[in-house]
Every structure is written in C-alpha cells, then in structure tokens.
Amino acid sequence: MSASNVIEIRNLTKYYxxxxxxxxxxxxxxxxxxxxxxxxPNGAGKSTTIRTxxxxxxxxxxxxxxxxxxxxxxxxxxRRHIGYLPSEVFYYDNMKVLDLLKYSASFYGKVDMKRIEExxxxxxxxxxxxxxxxxxxxxxxxxxxxxxxxxxxxIILDEPTSGLDPLMQQKFFDLVQLENRKGATILxxxxxxxxxQKLCSRVAIIKEGRIMKIEDIxxxxxxxxxxxxVSAETDxxxxxxxxxxxxxxxxxxxxxxxxxKGNVNDLVQxxxxxxxxxxxxxxxxxxxxxxxxYQADA
Amino acid sequence: xxxxxxxxxxxxxxxxxxxxxxxxxxxxxxxxxxxxxxxxALLDELLQNFPPEFRAxxxxxxxxxxxxxxxxxxxFSYLVLIGAVYGMKLGVSLLSxxxxxxxxxxxxxxxxxxxxxxxxxxxxxxxxxxxxxxLLFAAGLALIPILVRExxxxxxxxxxxxxxxxxxxxxxxxxxxxxxxxxTLKQVMPIALGVVFFFFIIELINQSLLEKxxxxxTPFSYFKGASILHLHGYDTSYLLSDIVVFLVLTLxxxxxxxxKDIHAT
Numbered sequence: 001m002s003a004s005n006v007i008e009i010r011n012l013t014k015y016y017x018x019x020x021x022x023x024x025x026x027x028x029x030x031x032x033x034x035x036x037x038x039x040x041p042n043g044a045g046k047s048t049t050i051r052t053x054x055x056x057x058x059x060x061x062x063x064x065x066x067x068x069x070x071x072x073x074x075x076x077x078x079r080r081h082i083g084y085l086p087s088e089v090f091y092y093d094n095m096k097v098l099d100l101l102k103y104s105a106s107f108y109g110k111v112d113m114k115r116i117e118e119x120x121x122x123x124x125x126x127x128x129x130x131x132x133x134x135x136x137x138x139x140x141x142x143x144x145x146x147x148x149x150x151x152x153x154x155i156i157l158d159e160p161t162s163g164l165d166p167l168m169q170q171k172f173f174d175l176v177q178l179e180n181r182k183g184a185t186i187l188x189x190x191x192x193x194x195x196x197q198k199l200c201s202r203v204a205i206i207k208e209g210r211i212m213k214i215e216d217i218x219x220x221x222x223x224x225x226x227x228x229x230v231s232a233e234t235d236x237x238x239x240x241x242x243x244x245x246x247x248x249x250x251x252x253x254x255x256x257x258x259x260x261k262g263n264v265n266d267l268v269q270x271x272x273x274x275x276x277x278x279x280x281x282x283x284x285x286x287x288x289x290x291x292x293x294y295q296a297d298a
Numbered sequence: 299x300x301x302x303x304x305x306x307x308x309x310x311x312x313x314x315x316x317x318x319x320x321x322x323x324x325x326x327x328x329x330x331x332x333x334x335x336x337x338x339a340l341l342d343e344l345l346q347n348f349p350p351e352f353r354a355x356x357x358x359x360x361x362x363x364x365x366x367x368x369x370x371x372x373x374f375s376y377l378v379l380i381g382a383v384y385g386m387k388l389g390v391s392l393l394s395x396x397x398x399x400x401x402x403x404x405x406x407x408x409x410x411x412x413x414x415x416x417x418x419x420x421x422x423x424x425x426x427x428x429x430x431x432x433l434l435f436a437a438g439l440a441l442i443p444i445l446v447r448e449x450x451x452x453x454x455x456x457x458x459x460x461x462x463x464x465x466x467x468x469x470x471x472x473x474x475x476x477x478x479x480x481x482t483l484k485q486v487m488p489i490a491l492g493v494v495f496f497f498f499i500i501e502l503i504n505q506s507l508l509e510k511x512x513x514x515x516t517p518f519s520y521f522k523g524a525s526i527l528h529l530h531g532y533d534t535s536y537l538l539s540d541i542v543v544f545l546v547l548t549l550x551x552x553x554x555x556x557x558k559d560i561h562a563t
Contacts, residue, residue, distance in 0.1 A: 016559075047562055054407050057559040080409035088562070090400035092308075106300045107408040146404075 005029045006154055006185040007036075007053065012062035014048050022048040024209040025062070030187050035180055037200030037217070038189040045209040046189040047087060050158050053187075054084060066154065080108060083152030087159035087189075089143035091131045098127040101146055108150035119145040122175055123168070136163045144172060148179065155179060157188040161195060173199060194283055225259045230271070231278040232256075243270060301405070301415060305392060305422035316384040317430045320377055320462070321437045327373040328445040331366065338364035351506035361524050366442070366450045371523020374458045377434070378465050378518065379498060381427075385466030386490040388426060389473020392419040393555060394483040402560045412556045420548065423470055431463040454527060461521035461532075464540050468517035469494065471547030478554035481561065514539055 007030035014022035023045035030036040038046050051057045053064055055075035064071045066078045091100050098116075105111040120127055123141045131139065140163045147155065155176070161169045176199065180186055190196050196203055197217060205212045225247075230236060237251040245262030254277070260267055271279065334341075341363065345353055361368035393416075396402035405415065438455055472493065477483060501518035513519035513536075520536035 051560070051562065056403065056406055057561065058557065076409050076411045076414075078409075079407060082407070084403075084407040086403045086407075086562070088400070089404075091404060092304075092399070092401055103300060103304065104404070104408070107410065 004032045006032050007064065007066050007187065009049070009053075009064045010062055012049065012052060012064055013060050014045075014052060014057065015060045021045075021209045022057075022060075023052075023206075026206070026209075026211055027062075028204045028211060028214050030185060031202075032185055033180070033183065034202060035176070035186040035188065035200045037196035037203035038187060038206065039191065039193065039196050039203050040189075040206035041191055044206045046191075046206060047158055048209075049206070050084075050156055050187070050189060053156065054079065054082065080150075081153040083147040083150065083155045083184075085140075085143045085147040085155075085157045085160050087162065089139045091139065091142060093130075093132045095131050096127070097125065097129055097131060097134070097142055100131060100142065101127070101149065104146040105149055112149065115149050115151070116145065119148055119175075122171060124171075137165060137168065140164055141168070144175070148175070151182075151184075153184055155184050155186045157186065159189055159191070161190070161192070169195075225261045226264070226267075227257070227282045228260050228267070229255055229257045229278075229280045229282075230274075230276055232274060232276050234275070236274060239270070239274070243267075299418075301410070301418035302422055305419050306425060308395070309388065309392070309422060309426055312384075312387070313426050313430065316380070317433055320380055320430070320434050323377060323380070324373060324434065324438060325441055325445070327369075328441060331369055331446055334369070335364050361527065366446055366448060367454045367527055368523075370450075370455060370458055371527060374461065375523060378462050378521070379494070381430075381462035382465050382469050382494045382497075382517070383490055384430075385427060385469035386473045386494050387486055388423050388466075389470035390477045390483065390490055391473075391486045392423050393474055393477035393551065394480070394486065397482045397560070398484070403562070406560055412558075413552065416552045416555050420474070420552075427463055427466045427470065431460060431466075434462065435459040453530065457521075457526045457530075457532065458523060461526070464521055464532075464537070465517045467544040468520075468540055468547075471544040471551070474551035475547050475554065478551045478558060481559075517543075 007028075009029070010027050012026040013024055016022050026045070026049055038049070040046055048057065052059050053066060053071050055072050058072060067081065069078055071078055095103070097120075101116050101120075102111050105116065116127070119125075123144055125138065125141045125145060129138075131142070134142065140160075144160070147157075157176070160172065160176075164172060173195075176186060176188075186199075188196070188200065197220070200217055202214065202216055203220060204214045228240075230240075231254045233254070235251065235256075237249060237256045240246050240256060240258055241249040243266075245260050245266070247259045247261070249256065249258035251257075361371050363369050363372055396405055406412070435456065438459055439452070442450060442455065473490065476489065476493070483489065497516045498518055500512055500516040504512040504516065504519055517540060520540050521532060525533055
C-alpha cells in the first residue's frame with residue numbers, strides 16, 4: 001500500500017443472493033488523517049461497503065485493506081483500531097449504560113474509566129440509566145461513546161447524525177474533529193450533503209452500487225448547484241431558462257424553479273432587475289445533484 | 299471470556315426455569331411412586347389390553363413399573379423430552395439471539411474472530427446443560443431415598459439421568475446449525491418445539507412399527523429405558539452415533555457461522 005492510505009478498496013463487489021445488487025466494482029482510498037465523506041442516497045450501497053470493511057459481510061469479489069492488511073483475513077486485528085458507529089444502534093436492553101460501555105471497553109484491554117466519563121460528559125450521557133429506557137437519540141450517544149472509547153486510529157461512522165438533535169450534532173462534529181486532530185482517520189457516510197461539506201476534505205459519491213465520483217470537497221463546492229425558486233406576477237421562466245448556468249427550469253403556477261451553477265453575482269444581478277414576490281435559494285437535495293452526475297456521465 | 303460470561307448471564311433465566319421444571323417433575327413423579335406401586339399390578343393388567351404398539355409408543359413396553367428402576371425409566375422418557383426442548387432452544391437462541399436483538403453489529407465489530415464468538419457461545423451452552431444435568435442427578439440422589447424408601451440401583455439411575463444430557467447434545471448441535479444457516483430467526487420456541495416433536499413423532503412411529511428401521515434417525519431411540527435396564531449401560535453404537543452427530547453438527551455450525559453475512563436490521 002502507499003504509505004499514506006489507511007483504507008484501500010479495490011473493485012469491491014457484493015451481491016446478495018444471485019441477483020440483488022449490493023455494490024458493484026467499488027474502488028477508493030482513504031488517506032491517513034483525512035475526514036473522508038461517503039455520500040449517496042439510501043440504498044446506494046454505503047452501508048454494504050462499510051459492513052464489508054468490518055467483515056460483517058463478505059464480498060462477492062474484490063478486496064479491501066485497512067492499515068495495509070486484508071480486512072477479511074485480519075479482520076479481528078484491524079478492528080482493534082477501528083471505532084464503528086452503525087446507522088442504527090441496538091444494545092443489550094437490560095444492561096445499564098455504564099455496564100455496556102465497560103463490556104465494550106473490555107474487548108480492547110483495560111477499561112479506561114476516565115475516558116468513558118470524559119466522552120459521556122461531552123455527549124451529555126447519563127451512565128446510570130438502563131438501555132431500555134433511553135430514547136433513540138440517547139442510544140445513539142451510547143453508540144458514539146462506545147465507538148470512541150478505545151481511541152481508535154480509524155473511525156467509521158455510518159449515517160452518524162440521524163436521531164441527534166442539532167445541538168448534539170454540533171457537539172458530535174466537534175468531537176469527531178478533535179479525534180481527527182489527534183490523528184484519527186475518519187470515514188463517514190451520509191445522505192446529507194451539507195454535513196459532509198462541513199466536515200470532510202474529500203468525498204466519494206455512490207449511486208446504485210457504483211462510485212460516481214471521488215472529489216475534493218472544494219471542487220464539489222465550486223461546482224455546487226443552488227436550487228432557486230422565484231415567484232413573480234410576470235412569467236419569468238423565459239428570462240431564466242436562457243441564462244448561462246441554469247438547468248431544470250420549470251414553472252408551476254407563478255413559481256419558477258431552476259438549478260443554478262456559476263457565479264452567484266450574475267444571478268443576483270438578473271434577480272435585482274425583476275419585481276419578485278418571493279425568493280428562496282437552497283442547497284439542492286442529493287437526488288438533484290445526482291441528476292447532474294447522471295447527465296454528465298451519460 | 300467476556301462473551302462467555304455475557305452468554306451465561308443472558309441464558310440464566312431460562313436455565314433456571316427449565317432446571318427447576320425438570321427437578322420438579324422428577325420430584326412429583328417420585329412422590330407418586332409408593333401409592334402407584336400398590337396399584338401397579340392393576341395397571342399392568344390394564345395395559346395388557348392395549349395393543350403392544352401403543353404400550354411401546356408411550357414407554358410402557360418391557361419395563362416393570364412396580365420396580366423403582368422401571369418407574370424411573372418411565373419418568374425419564376418424559377424428562378428427556380423436556381431436556382431436548384431446552385437443548386434445542388439453547389442451540390438455536392445462542393447463535394440467533396444477536397441477530398434477532400440486532401446486537402450482532404456491536405459484538406462483531408469488536409476485535410474478535412467469529413470462531414471466538416462461536417466458541418464462547420458454544421461453551422456457555424455446554425456449561426448450561428452440564429450443570430443442569432449434574433443438578434438433576436444430584437436432586438435424584440438426594441430425594442429418591444427420602445421419597446421411595448427402598449434400595450435402588452444408583453448406576454441405572456445415573457445412566458437414565460445422563461441420557462437427558464446425551465439427547466440434549468444432539469439437539470444443541472441441530473439448533474446451532476439451524477441458527478447459523480438461517481439469516482434471522484424471528485422466534486425460537488416454535489422452531490425448537492417443532493423440531494423436537496418432529497423427532498419425537500419419528501420415535502413414536504418407530505416404536506409402533508416394532509422394527510429398528512428408523513432408530514438411527516432420532517435421538518429418542520438412542521437411550522431407551524428398557525435398553526438401559528437390560529444392558530446396564532448405553533448401547534455403544536447409539537452412544538457413538540449420538541456423539542458423532544453432535545460433533546459433526548457443531549463443526550458444521552461453526553463453519554456456517556464463520557461465513558455468515560451479518561445484515562443490517
């Protein structure tokens with residue numbers, strides 16, 4: 001392996017049964033010390049890829065190495081240095097949070113109580129409650145603490161923010177960035193573009209089991225589309241449809257929507273000359289971005 | 299080691315229920331023995347009126363129920379059945395519990411090999427049944443002299459008592475294979491009961507045929523009371539086939555478990 005790659009995935013393919021597609025020919029590298037985003041809609045194959053890395057499932061073909069070791073053959077050695085937060089967290093219901101965390105820690109050698117307490121304080125997690133009684137968000141916090149308590153060199157997060165309120169999301173992101181500054185490499189899957197944009201330095205985009213693109217986050221931002229909706233008494237569709245950088249221009253009643261890519265000043269200038277009733281500018285959702293990648297690749 | 303302890307802890311409750319039930323049934327049957335024996339001749343007479351197939355199927359064939367050893371063999375034909383249900387349940391649930399409760403992700407993303415997980419769970423199952431059988435045997439040793447007040451052959455009792463364990467091994471092996479082969483089992487008990495009664499019915503058919511054609515198919519034929527009383531030991535070929543089936547099924551289950559895909563929910 002090249003010295004700086006923590007994860008190397010080569011032509012990884014997984015079929016469930018004969019026909020059902022998991023992932024097809026997935027290849028990408030994650031470099032040491034980076035926060036790598038893995039983004040795609042639900043069912044695209046993010047979890048399949050991650051579960052293969054952890055050898056929870058076995059690939060149909062292709063291979064993956066972590067820390068330079070084959071992730072199937074040396075799975076148990078590799079996992080010592082991986083912290084994993086699954087997208088949905090389930091624990092032994094009748095245990096107390098503290099007992100579960102101690103059980104988790106026992107797999108990595110000595111239980112470090114100070115570390116458990118430190119992480120629980122950051123995530124505002126009550127150690128004395130029973131897992132049964134926790135809300136989904138609180139279970140997720142248990143997942144975060146148990147994933148980080150052994151100071152892993154590689155942190156794998158599968159849809160980490162689902163179920164967390166915005167305040168906790170922010171604390172969690174801070175925590176992830178702190179671990180990253182301390183040297184941990186992070187692979188994080190998500191279907192929410194802004195959260196990936198916020199954290200990651202590079203992203204792989206996956207759709208229907210295939211990697212569509214691996215891109216630097218800055219490039220992605222520069223090529224990023226804005227989703228614009230304008231309402232006006234006059235029909236503005238014709239005005240915008242012919243503008244450079246505008247795609248998918250549609251009109252429903254008085255509202256015209258389109259995607260815009262390019263210098264936003266150009267757009268603002270045009271908008272400034274019109275009499276508008278309403279204007280919204282949003283991040284397009286993933287499907288709309290993927291639409292663009294589909295068109296680009298077609 | 300921590301997985302092993304965890305498994306034991308999680309198995310404890312149902313272990314207590316089944317162990318207590320086995321001992322309770324033994325005790326209840328034993329308390330009836332003294333009254334029962336007085337009427338045994340009557341019962342024998344009554345049973346003579348039934349066809350031999352019927353008597354054989356329900357465990358009354360070739361044993362003298364007025365003798366404590368014969369009576370014990372009758373009790374144990376039912377204790378073996380209950381023990382078998384427990385063995386099957388144990389084998390199935392140990393390997394399917396993590397998938398059903400969705401804790402497999404947690405456990406298997408830890409730095410442990412699948413084989414270690416399997417071994418820990420398997421060992422926990424072994425401890426459960428072995429301790430259960432030792433307690434059942436000890437309960438018999440302590441209570442038979444009190445409840446029966448006559449001398450009996452301890453060797454025969456030991457053989458009868460540990461036939462429960464031997465039949466359990468067969469079903470633990472089978473349960474493990476089912477749990478490893480099926481992706482996620484929604485429920486344990488319907489499968490455990492279904493499979494055990496399937497084998498019990500084979501035994502019933504087998505007995506009423508009065509032929510040995512199917513005996514190797516079902517562990518309920520392996521350690522019959524009448525045969526134990528007659529041989530003063532286990533039939534070696536049945537004992538061997540029981541152990542071999544158990545070992546082969548366990549190895550097969552370990553192999554399947556090692557290759558199993560652990561799916562998200």
